[in-house]
Amino acid sequence: MSLTNDGQRLLVKAEQILSVHREFIEEAASIKGRVSGKLHIGAGGNASTEILSQLLIRLSEHFPEVEVVVHQYGTSIDIQKGIRDARLDAGFYSEVGETDATFMAIEVSRFGIFLAAPVGLVPISQSLDWSELEKLPWICPTSSTCCGRAAERLFQEHGIQPKQIISIDNESVTQTLVAGGAGIGLLHASSAKDTLSDGEVELLCEVQSTVRVLFAHLSSRNRDPLLKAVSSLLCR
Numbered sequence: 569m570s571l572t573n574d575g576q577r578l579l580v581k582a583e584q585i586l587s588v589h590r591e592f593i594e595e596a597a598s599i600k601g602r603v604s605g606k607l608h609i610g611a612g613g614n615a616s617t618e619i620l621s622q623l624l625i626r627l628s629e630h631f632p633e634v635e636v637v638v639h640q641y642g643t644s645i646d647i648q649k650g651i652r653d654a655r656l657d658a659g660f661y662s663e664v665g666e667t668d669a670t671f672m673a674i675e676v677s678r679f680g681i682f683l684a685a686p687v688g689l690v691p692i693s694q695s696l697d698w699s700e701l702e703k704l705p706w707i708c709p710t711s712s713t714c715c716g717r718a719a720e721r722l723f724q725e726h727g728i729q730p731k732q733i734i735s736i737d738n739e740s741v742t743q744t745l746v747a748g749g750a751g752i753g754l755l756h757a758s759s760a761k762d763t764l765s766d767g768e769v770e771l772l773c774e775v776q777s778t779v780r781v782l783f784a785h786l787s788s789r790n791r792d793p794l795l796k797a798v799s800s801l802l803c804r
Contacts, residue, residue: 602633603631603633603634603793603794603797604631604633604634605633605634605635605793605794606634606635606636606637607635607636607637607657607658607794607795607798608639608655608656608657608658609636609638609639609656609657609658609659609660609798610638610639610640610641610647610651610656610658610659610660610661611638611639611640611641611647611660612640612641612642612643612644612646612647612660612661616660616661616676616677616781618677619660619677619781619783619802620638620660623798623801623802624636624638626801627797627798627801630797630801634794634797639656641659642737643661643709643710643712644661644662644663644712644713644714645712646712647659647660647661648661648668648671648784651784651785651786652670652786657785657789657792657794657795658784658785658795658798659783659784659785660676660781660782660783661781661782661784662713662714662779662780662781662782663714663779663780663781663782669787670786670787671784671785671786671787672784672785672786672787672789672790673782673783673784674782674783674784674799674802674803675780675781675782676781676782676783676802677780678778678779678780678781679756679757679758679778679779679781680756680757680774680775680776680777680778680779681714681718681754681755681756681757681774681775681776681779682754682755682756682757682760682771682772682773682774682775683722683754683771683773683774683775684746684752684753684754684755684760684763684764684769684770684771684772685704685746685752685769685770685772686746686747686748686749686750686751686752686769686770687767687768687769687770688770689704689749689752690704690752690770692770692772696772696773698726698727698728699728701728701730701752701772702728702731703730703731704730704732704751704752705730705732705733705734705750705751705752706719706732706733706734706751706752706753707733707734707736707742707745707746707750707752707753707754708733708734708735708736708742708753708754709735709737709742710735710737713737714779715739715754715755715756718754718775718776718779719754719775721776722775734750734751736753739755739756739759740759742754742755743755743759743763743769746763746769747763747768747769752772754775755769783798783799783802
């Protein structure tokens with residue numbers, strides 16, 4: 569058996585129709601599995617800057633149709649409030665005590681906190697004289713931040729209350745002020761070690777060995793495709 573001339577023409581058209589059909593099915597499957605939309609992410613402080621930058625690069629590579637809007641917030645508590653109020657879809661923040669069951673959180677990094685002083689301001693010895701440190705200006709943020717809470721615990725532990733506290737929520741400014749001789753202050757480990765190696769400060773003690781940096785969103789949104797996409801990139 570063989571096709572007639574008319575059959576040959578119909579066969580070509582049939583193959584074209586089948587080819588278009590296959591392309592349609594493949595495109596439909598692609599669209600169905602594609603993640604797109606706008607994501608509002610909160611961030612604050614230096615601890616999450618590098619992680620956020622890496623996330624944005626990975627999102628552009630793997631999920632180019634996701635639009636990210638980054639909102640800068642002053643404290644971890646502000647970011648948590650933004651997530652609860654639905655102003656943010658998710659956010660990066662330093663842990664604030666126990667993780668709230670309202671949130672689904674992923675640890676993305678961690679850091680330590682050191683007490684730093686200008687070179688030559690405080691005699692370096694095995695035991696610090698906290699009564700003398702109490703007389704110096706302290707540069708630290710409010711108690712709603714990780715360094716602020718660490719400072720409060722330090723004051724309680726050693727029974728001191730500095731008479732002059734310069735409240736700064738920007739770590740780079742704190743670093744500059746300590747190096748410039750304005751007082752003693754709390755720095756994240758990376759900043760503390762950088763300024764130490766540059767000979768700008770001396771480290772008096774480690775205040776807290778581990779502070780976790782978290783990426784969190786509401787637990788009720790566990791199945792949200794956008795948040796699942798972001799979480800998958802952070803877990804790699």
